[in-house]
Amino acid sequence: MSASAGARVKRRQSVLSDKARKRIEIAILSLPALIMFLGFVILPVFMAGYYGFFKWKGYGKPTVNGQFIGFENYKIILTDPNFQEALGHTLFVVVASLIIQGPLAILFALLLNQKFKGRALIRTLIFVPYVVSEVIVGTGWSLILQTTGALNALLKKIGLAGADWISDPKIAIWTLMFIISWKYIGFAVILMIAGMQSIPEDLYEAARVDGAGFWRQQWSITLPLLGPTIRIWAFMSIIGSLQLFDLVYIIWGQYVSSTAGTSTMATYMVREGRLANNYGYGSAVAVVIFVISLIIALTYQRFVLNRDLEGALTDEKDAKRRAKRAAKEAAKLAKANGGSSAVANEVISQ
Structure with a gap:
């Protein structure tokens, strides 16, 4: 495998590892909010739905101290x-x-x-x-x-x-x-x-x-x-x-x-x-x-x-489409001007 191909593989692996790291960071940072959402929003909704099937005065278990009425x-x-x-x-x-x-x-x-x-x-x-x-x-x-x-x-x-x-x-x-x-x-x-x-x-x-x-x-x-x-x-x-x-x-x-x-x-x-x-x-x-x-x-x-x-x-x-078109035009213009990056940057900024 040539040196350039090996470099491309390493860059691709680096990009993938960066994406995986970002996903893990997002998951870790979101975990506390997710736990609170599940505990204070989703769980009470299901509990209320469950209690709603009983005639229950609020103390003890509804299955013991209440009556199931569908x-x-x-x-x-x-x-x-x-x-x-x-x-x-x-x-x-x-x-x-x-x-x-x-x-x-x-x-x-x-x-x-x-x-x-x-x-x-x-x-x-x-x-x-x-x-x-x-x-x-x-x-x-x-x-x-x-x-x-x-x-x-x-x-x-x-x-x-x-x-x-x-x-x-x-x-x-x-x-x-x-x-x-x-x-x-x-x-x-x-x-x-x-x-x-x-x-x-x-x-x-x-x-x-x-x-x-x-x-x-x-x-x-x-x-x-x-x-x-x-x-x-x-x-x-x-x-x-x-x-x-x-x-x-x-x-x-x-x-x-x-x-x-x-x-x-x-x-x-x-x-x-x-x-x-x-x-x-x-x-x-x-x-x-x-x-x-x-x-x-x-x-x-x-x-x-x-x-x-x-x-x-x-x-x-x-x-994004406009940016891609501008980049292509900039690359063509830079190539036509002997690789002048200044001209390319001018086109991209426009």
């Missing part, structure tokens, strides 16, 4: 008007959050992306509610919104009638939406600002040269290029709304939420499972919530998020 818990869930009502409230929160927070977040982001004095302070004030604990937010708003709270006292001072912001079914759901929007819109605004700042300024300069005004630029440039950011935020908002529990439970409690029209699937699970001392039924509700969330998440990913992924992969493939 799919009876799931039948009760799907036919229970209270669960259907909670599901309706949850879906309303999902849709209303997208409709209310999305446009407002884009509008605030457009304004806060401009240069003016106090911009950093306003950004901070908008984002602060998002990082405050749900317990603190819920407790604070419950004190403000009580019939004898600060809001009604303020309304009475200016000659307006107060309202039962928490218990009135006609008002309570909108009270909930206001609190949710107030708390979480800061996160959406920060995401939108980050997306806007990734848009090349050259596009806006070209639009201004063509005579496009501020709002025309936002409609024709910002919104289309902000699409991936909006879709990612919408996905996170949907998942968060499906899991809504803390604010409702703290402000409305376990029983008032059902009469005020603000109960969600999560509060229903706690009320009918833990508080009713029927952990088998609560586990079945948890499985139903998981399945509903999974179906919605996979559907959204399949028909919405995959567009961005396919676009990114297409752009990457196009970039």
Whole structure:
């Protein structure tokens, strides 16, 4: 075997060993996260599915201290008007959050992306509610919104009638939406600002040269290029709304939420499972919530998020093709110029 062939074999073996080493490193670094995912996500799902087949009060083994009832818990869930009502409230929160927070977040982001004095302070004030604990937010708003709270006292001072912001079914759901929007819109605004700042300024300069005004630029440039950011935020908002529990439970409690029209699937699970001392039924509700969330998440990913992924992969493939063509042209040009690497590098950089 010639020396050049032996060198090629050694290089190939070196490349293979480097790839194997990288795979091993990735596997080792991923192992802790994988163990946590299996232990804190996958295992609880299977355990909840198993417990859901029993009428069980939560102590001892379900096979000893409980009664196997098969799919009876799931039948009760799907036919229970209270669960259907909670599901309706949850879906309303999902849709209303997208409709209310999305446009407002884009509008605030457009304004806060401009240069003016106090911009950093306003950004901070908008984002602060998002990082405050749900317990603190819920407790604070419950004190403000009580019939004898600060809001009604303020309304009475200016000659307006107060309202039962928490218990009135006609008002309570909108009270909930206001609190949710107030708390979480800061996160959406920060995401939108980050997306806007990734848009090349050259596009806006070209639009201004063509005579496009501020709002025309936002409609024709910002919104289309902000699409991936909006879709990612919408996905996170949907998942968060499906899991809504803390604010409702703290402000409305376990029983008032059902009469005020603000109960969600999560509060229903706690009320009918833990508080009713029927952990088998609560586990079945948890499985139903998981399945509903999974179906919605996979559907959204399949028909919405995959567009961005396919676009990114297409752009990457196009970039690789252009790089290969540039390299070939550079090699030809370098050969024609007597092996001048400077000319080749110039072509590759172009």
